[in-house]
Amino acid sequence: MKLPKTAHTSRPWRIHELTRDFAVEDVWALPTPGGPDDFPRLVSQTVSGDNFPEGAPLVVRVLWAARWKIGALLGWDRPKSGLGSRVASLRDRLPDDLREAPKGPESAAFPLAPVYLLKDEWAAELANSTVHTVMHMGWVPDGAGGYRGQMTVLVKPNGRLGAVYMAAIKPFRLWFVYPALMREIGRSWRAEAEGRPSARTQ
Template identity: 85%
Template sequence: MRLPKTAHTSRPWRIHEIAPDFHVEDVWALPTPGGPDDLPRLVEQTVSGNNFPEGAPLIVRVVWAARWKIGAVLGWDRPKAGLGARAASLRDRLPDDMREAPKGPESATFPFSPVYLLKDEWAAELANGTVHAVLHMGWVPDESGGYRGRMTVLVKPNGRFGAAYMAAIKPFRLWIVYPALMREIERSWQAGAGGQPTI
């Protein structure tokens, strides 16, 4: 379920102090009911999952493939447009008390690079010719007395072109990509719990 931006901005996440120049693009409540210590499981599932977009509906796979093909032709994803080149990593901004915190898992198939992993939040980043983006996952209490994930995408567009690009892809994100992604997250979460939600 899509949430208002205040669902992210009103919580005392550490990402606020690390990325104050990024703005909140999207916030989603994740279909991942669990206990208070299940964030690492969600992060591992996110990083190691290989069923998205391959397991998504055809239209999502087409949109996803088109983005990467266009990016290849226009050079959006070249190393010189990425982290450490066009954009400095957010790891360089970590305050002293977080420098020794674990980053979380990495995967060659997952496009984001981990920044930090805490008990109740995880952040990963990517940069290309259009945007420097943060994928933030928080672990929050829910109305049933359990916990569940919350996913936020924060962005810092690369100039006017980056802002126009983000505006152009918004309908695809909201109406095609995210609904398919939510279904895949739920399916994988339930499969990891033996088909039963962990409450």
């Protein structure tokens, strides 16, 4: 479910200290019900990236593939356009306590670089010729005694190119990519929960 931007900005996340020059683009409630200690499972599932976009509808797979082909053709994703080249990593902004915190898991299947991991908060980032973007995951009370994940995408467009790019992809993100991603996150979460020993013995 898509949430208002205040669902992110009203919470005392540490990411606010690092992204004052970023805009909150999207905030989503994730279909990942759980307990207070289940956040590491959400982070691990996100980084594994096993079934997205492969498990998404055809239109999403086509859009996903087209983005990377266009990026390759136009040179959007060259190393010189990324972190440490065109833009500095958010890790360069970390205060001492966050610098000492774990970064979180990494995977070749997941294109974003981890920034920091806390008990209820995780951030990862990606930069190319169009944008510097941050994916923020949080673990929040669901109002019914449990918890769920919350995902926020923050962006810093790279000039006019980045602004045009973000405007062009917005309908595809909201109508196709995010709904498919939410379904896949929910499916994977349920499947993993059903496979855990505690779930099998209930």
